Amino acid sequence: MLMLRQRGERFGKIAVPAVGIGIVFHLVSLVETASLHGYSELLTIRQAESALALIIALIFTVLYVRYRTASPAALIFPLIFLLTFASALSQQRTTIAQSPIYGGWIFFHVCTLIFGYAMLFLSFVSSLLYLLLSRQLKRKQPSSWTSRMPALQEIDELGYKALLLGFPFMTIGLLAGSVVAEERFGASFVADPKVLLSLLMWAIYLLLLYTRWSAGWRGKKAAYLASIGFVLAVCAWGANYLSKLHRFIAP
Amino acid sequence: MNFSVLGVNHKTAPVEVRERFAIPESRLPEALGKLTSMEGVEEGMIVSTCNRVEIFARSKDGECDLQRFVREFFGFSEGEYEPYIFQHESLDAVKHVFRVASSLDSMVVGESQILGQVKEAYATARALGTVNSQLDQLLTRAFAVAKKVRNETTIASSSVSIASVAVELAEKIFGSLTGKSVSLVGAGKMCELAARHLIAHGAKKIFVGNRTFDRAVSLAEKFDGEAIPFERLYDTVPWADIIISSTGAPHAIFRKEHGEKFLQARKNRPMFFIDIAVPRDIDAGLNDLDGIFVYNIDDLQQVVQSHLGDRRKEAVRAESLVDEEVRKFEARAQTAEVVPTIVSLQQHLETLRQAELDRVRGRLGELTPEQELAVETLTKGIINKIMHTPITTLKSAARDPESTTVIDVVRKLFNLRPDPKQESTPEPVEAAAPAPARPPERAPAPEAEAPALVKQIQK
Structure with missing residues (x-):
């Protein structure tokens, strides 16, 4: 199963169509995997990583169509690359231990979280772009980069909407995971590093939403907070390899 | 390509001279009529704007005295204003038209008005029928180049003006300006101008604060806005997204602590301060606050300058684009000159073929349809083979400035009259015996023979 993601070396005329082609191949590959091994295949870590990459690439395309800007590419493409790369490298077909009772729950847990991660990543990217653009505007030196960017307020709204959309998915996904874990491991599951990191991340996003809603935090403060949230999200994702009970177990 | 252009523009003549040349719209038909009735002039068009008055013409043989037209139409004496007038002929005229339409000849390079003005002049001339063939093609091409x-x-x-740069920056911050509110602090002319620009781009609510309340009221009325007493200024400013300040106050009206309060009241939504007062109304420290953007008159001017610089850089690229288009236009025009010769050559040979066929038909006797077809194919095939190299040579000669020599030689060799429809005298040609017909569309004669033939023809 090869990941046929084509990536343009230079941003420009070839990069965007290349992303389009990449998405199509990627989708075909995911659907084929699912039809070969059933939907449970999505529960392997490599497929989850790959699905996340696909969603992020799709978001990029939507942004490109809507705002005619490829500037998020600088932040988005490396992540897509890392995700597909990691997914393509991992050899073992590990998956969460299946049992008929939890199967549906876990599938739900994985799907909502993948979507949640994608949205929160988008919100993180927008807050960085907001910061960069507002710095540029304050320095009062117009560049071709600024002229190609969407307006500051549009970036801001985009990030906020992504946050609003991503947060419920993240919450529901984490809840679903907790329910299953509670059933299987009892209350002690909270002590797991993965679970702790996830909860911390969730709290940061809650804080981000709250400060935005109550005080309208934007720009620097929001960007710092979002960066912390992003780092935690990466850690939580990475903690799959550390966690004892959230390990993807070979079937 | 007998195009000429004569005129005055902002580069060659000061306004006192340009206004003497200006032709109001009402007199345009008269001027065009006079121009095209002049000896040698086939087509004509006149562009008259505040920066330029230009007279375009196409003449029959490259001889037309546009200077005389100017003298007669405006009633100038011989030599009057001559130093201010520029004139271009043939390819230079083509290039000039392209540059004017593309706004490379404008005072502010890249401004879009000129294209509209040229289009208008073209529409008028077309409606009057003074532009109908080659000048029409030239103008259509010029619009495409633009x-x-x-x-x-x-x-x-x-953008290259202070007001439009302000609008551009506001749009960079807020996206669409639709429904955004603007606060004017001070009721000066510049304030009014900037506000007008913002409103034209969709800004809605306008607040006007001024030390003299009456002036605030009268300015607010102009924009259908709201006048604010100066004491309440700091309470109302947070309502506005864009603040334009131009008071005569000797010290800053808005300081950092004000900015902090504004942001708090607005839940950190961004604000755009435009300071066009000298001395400045807005403390530079305000710009350090997250979400507040302050541009003073120098900052705006700096953006204008950098945009102008960009335009100058781009103009170099545009010039080379125009040069390329001029070359293409020239090549196309020359091909067009060569076409009648090719057509008459083809017709000449076809007549010969028909005549010869008719002559031998009697001797051939009854032919089956297959034989008939074979004879047709054979004779046509021979003609096509013979014609191939001369036609290729003619076409490639069209790209050569000395093409007329080749065209003349071909015409002389085949005794072609200038009128392509003219019948030429058939000459006796050895009748080909009906040999087994070969496939007619064989590969044409090798290209390598072409240069040799060109040399022969040129000798």
Whole structure:
């Protein structure tokens, strides 16, 4: 199963169509995997990583169509690359231990979280772009980069909407995971590093939403907070390899 | 390509001279009529704007005295204003038209008005029938070139006035300005101008604060806005997204601590301060606050300058685009000159073929349809083979400035009259015996023979 993601070396005329082609191949590959091994295949870590990459690439395309800007590419493409790369490298077909009772729950847990991660990543990217653009505007030196960017307020709204959309998915996904874990491991599951990191991340996003809603935090403060949230999200994702009970177990 | 252009523009003549040349719209038909009735002039068009008055013409043989037209139409004496007048002929005229339409000849390079003005002049001339063939093609081409220049360079994409830069920056911050509110602090002319620009781009609510309340009221009325007493200024400013300040106050009206309060009241939504007062109304420290953007008159001027610089850089690219288009136009015009010769050559040979066929038909006797077809194919095939190299040579000669020599030689060799429809005298040609017909569309004669033939023809 090869990941046929084509990536343009230079941003420009070839990069965007290349992303389009990449998405199509990627989708075909995911659907084929699912039809070969059933939907449970999505529960392997490599497929989850790959699905996340696909969603992020799709978001990029939507942004490109809507705002005619490829500037998020600088932040988005490396992540897509890392995700597909990691997914393509991992050899073992590990998956969460299946049992008929939890199967549906876990599938739900994985799907909502993948979507949640994608949205929160988008919100993180927008807050960085907001910061960069507002710095540029304050320095009062117009560049071709600024002229190609969407307006500051549009970036801001985009990030906020992504946050609003991503947060419920993240919450529901984490809840679903907790329910299953509670059933299987009892209350002690909270002590797991993965679970702790996830909860911390969730709290940061809650804080981000709250400060935005109550005080309208934007720009620097929001960007710092979002960066912390992003780092935690990466850690939580990475903690799959550390966690004892959230390990993807070979079937 | 007997195009000429004569005129005055902002580069060659001061306004006192230009206004003497100006032709109001009402007198345009008269001027065009006079121009095209002049000896030698086939087509004509006149562009008259505040920066330029230009007279375009196409003459029959490259001889037309546009100077005389100017003298007669405006009643100038011989030599009067001569130093201010420029004149271009043939390819230079083509290039000039392309440059004017693409706004490379404008005072503010890249401004879009000129294209509209040229189009208008073209429409008038067309309606009057003074532009109908080659000049029409030239203008149509010029509009296409202008479009290409706009699309392929960024010559016209940035703002180059203070007010439009302010609008551009506001749009960079807020996206669409629809429904945004604006606060004017001070009721000066510049304030009014900037506000007008913002409103034209969709800004809605306008607050006017001024030390003299009456002036605030009268300015607010102009924009259908709201006058604010100066004491309440600090309470109302947070309502506005864009603040334009131009008071005569000797010290800053808005300081950092004000900015902090504004942001708190607005839940950190961004604010855009435009300070056009000297001395400045807004403390530079305000710009350090997250979400507040302050541009003073120098900052705006700096953006204008950098945009102008960009335009100048882009203009170099645009010029080379125009040069390329001029070359293409020239090549096309020359091909057009060669076409009648090719057509008459083809017709001449076809007549010969028919005549010879008719002559031998009696001797051939009854032919089956297959044989008939074979004879047709054979004779046509021979003609096509013979014609191939001369036609290729003629076509490639069209790209050569000395093409007329080749055209003349071909005409002389085949005794072609200037009128392509003219019948030429058939000459006796050895009748080919009906040999087994070969496939007619064989590969044409090798290209390598062409240069040799060109040399022969040129000798």
